[in-house]
């Protein structure tokens with residue numbers, strides 16, 4: 001894939017941001033939390049899991065373990081039982097507990113507020129740190145690149161990389177820094193509503209004009225729709241024929 005010139009890409013990106021802000025004025029972090037620690041824990045749980053599912057387990061988890069000390073001293077099996085439905089529950093329980101212990105041992109029980117400190121915690125990677133910094137502390141230190149953001153950045157040809165950290169670097173060059181946290185929320189909302197992984201709704205997409213993939217994916221979606229229609233038609237026809245055959249027996 002050959003990208004357009006950086007200044008053209010920047011102009012496209014500005015248009016994309018403006019339209020997405022109009023389309024999703026309420027875009028925000030979907031995880032429920034009351035303080036930075038809760039957001040950190042919820043983000044660890046959100047790996048390979050939906051935010052909706054995480055929000056179903058965290059009220060019980062936070063009630064049972066209301067602070068960092070309680071998490072650090074918890075029986076791992078008890079954490080595991082509560083978070084089981086989020087998947088990878090053993091490694092997530094271990095990450096939550098190790099993180100809580102590190103916060104107590106090295107940061108006096110307070111969630112640190114820099115990228116370097118956050119990523120020094122066992123169980124916290126750059127993506128998780130970006131979520132916490134951008135949402136709990138209002139600090140735009142980077143851009144969260146999850147599967148939605150990575151996929152849409154490539155479709156929009158804002159990046160050609162698959163490595164999330166490389167995608168993030170490309171996006172940081174294009175998006176104004178004060179919008180970094182918001183930008184992720186906008187792309188995630190867009191990815192859930194229009195630019196879905198399998199059947200993107202390019203035809204009624206609000207950013208189809210600055211999207212280089214629109215002509216290709218709209219055509220693919222049209223062909224897929226036509227085939228699905230044909231298959232459904234055949235199935236319907238088949239269903240109509242069956243009772244007649246049985247009636248002749």
Ligand code: SF4
Nearest residue numbers: 195200202205211214
């Ligand atoms: S036009 Fe299609 S591929 Fe491009 S952003 Fe919109 S839904 Fe995604």
